[in-house]
Amino acid sequence: MNDKNICDDPCPIARCLAFLGDAWSLLILRDAHFGLTRFDQFRKNLGIGPAILTRRLATLTAEGLLEKRLYSERPPREEYVLTAAGRDFLPVLFTIGAWGRKYRGEGRLVRILDAETGAEIRPVLVDEVTGIKIGDRPICIAEPDGD
Amino acid sequence: MNDKNICDDPCPIARCLAFLGDAWSLLILRDAHFGLTRFDQFRKNLGIGPAILTRRLATLTAEGLLEKRLYSERPPREEYVLTAAGRDFLPVLFTIGAWGRKYRGEGRLVRILDAETGAEIRPVLVDEVTGIKIGDRPICIAEPDGD
DNA sequence: TAATGTTACTATCAATTTGAAAGTAAGTCA
DNA sequence: TGACTTACTTTCAAATTGATAGTAACATTA
Numbered sequence: 001m002n003d004k005n006i007c008d009d010p011c012p013i014a015r016c017l018a019f020l021g022d023a024w025s026l027l028i029l030r031d032a033h034f035g036l037t038r039f040d041q042f043r044k045n046l047g048i049g050p051a052i053l054t055r056r057l058a059t060l061t062a063e064g065l066l067e068k069r070l071y072s073e074r075p076p077r078e079e080y081v082l083t084a085a086g087r088d089f090l091p092v093l094f095t096i097g098a099w100g101r102k103y104r105g106e107g108r109l110v111r112i113l114d115a116e117t118g119a120e121i122r123p124v125l126v127d128e129v130t131g132i133k134i135g136d137r138p139i140c141i142a143e144p145d146g147d
Numbered sequence: 148m149n150d151k152n153i154c155d156d157p158c159p160i161a162r163c164l165a166f167l168g169d170a171w172s173l174l175i176l177r178d179a180h181f182g183l184t185r186f187d188q189f190r191k192n193l194g195i196g197p198a199i200l201t202r203r204l205a206t207l208t209a210e211g212l213l214e215k216r217l218y219s220e221r222p223p224r225e226e227y228v229l230t231a232a233g234r235d236f237l238p239v240l241f242t243i244g245a246w247g248r249k250y251r252g253e254g255r256l257v258r259i260l261d262a263e264t265g266a267e268i269r270p271v272l273v274d275e276v277t278g279i280k281i282g283d284r285p286i287c288i289a290e291p292d293g294d
Numbered sequence: 295t296a297a298t299g300t301t302a303c304t305a306t307c308a309a310t311t312t313g314a315a316a317g318t319a320a321g322t323c324a
Numbered sequence: 325t326g327a328c329t330t331a332c333t334t335t336c337a338a339a340t341t342g343a344t345a346g347t348a349a350c351a352t353t354a
Binding site: 185186187190197200219222225 | 301312
């Protein structure tokens with residue numbers, strides 16, 4: 001995709017997808033949310049080639065979703081941890097997972113639980129004000145005003 | 148990405164991303180939600196090359212998010228409309244947009260409104276049972292039982 | 295009837311990206 | 325001294341993308 005012009009696109013979906021719109025980046029973020037932080041953990045868990053992983057981690061770091069942190073001085077070793085922006089990406093992963101569960105849910109699937117209560121989490125997207133489920137009512141789009 | 152083995156992955160996020168994990172597919176779905184249905188509408192609005200658009204529409208159709216519908220017999224013309232699975236993808240687009248608005252929201256952005264009330268929609272992801280916002284509590288993952 | 299337009303593509307091809315495998319750098323450990 | 329660990333880089337064939345041009349089937353206009 002031609003990222004350059006998409007960054008100026010007035011659509012926030014396009015702006016997000018300009019650099020996060022690929023499967024590896026999202027799977028890295030998923031693993032980061034499940035507690036992975038190190039290069040080799042991501043590499044082994046995803047089965048991704050190291051060159052691609054290097055590039056994806058660099059992009060996610062440059063875009064502010066991950067940050068490098070030194071976890072050992074001797075030998076010098078760095079790991080990748082989620083930033084606030086990275087942590088705020090969790091709802092995206094959850095909604096993707098909810099769709100996958102509903103439409104590609106054949107066979108055994110992992111479930112996501114509340115770490116303290118152990119209850120399974122069932123995400124629903126609602127309007128913050130009205131509480132109405134997204135998708136239950138027709139929507140339209142408002143262009144940015146003025147020029 | 149090597150889609151083949153990912154389809155058997157027990158993670159619903161991975162299963163969804165196996166064929167929808169690229170920016171063009173998501174932008175096509177976004178446009179479909181905003182009412183576009185025809186090849187040339189997508190092509191012009193996205194500035195995507197026709198060969199890539201053809202392939203993406205074929206995948207989205209094969210995967211059951213869009214379906215072809217004849218809208219003219221003479222000349223024979225087909226358009227692409229969202230299926231139930233495609234319509235259920237809306238929350239994914241909304242959460243991506245919400246992240247983009249928060250972290251890439253410089254300058255003017257389009258907004259999404261309730262088509263009837265005109266009120267701006269502000270999506271939040273909550274747990275269906277408890278109503279607690281996703282991200283406010285720590286999570287853990289449960290592997291599928293048995294074997 | 296001929297020329298032009300519309301729509302949904304296919305064909306071509308250079309440039310970029312991926313995927314797989316091997317190699318490397320800076321250390322530690324026995 | 326030699327093996328091991330971790331986080332990469334290098335290499336290169338194969339696949340995918342992006343840009344552009346062309347085509348097929350019809351309708352419309354002159």
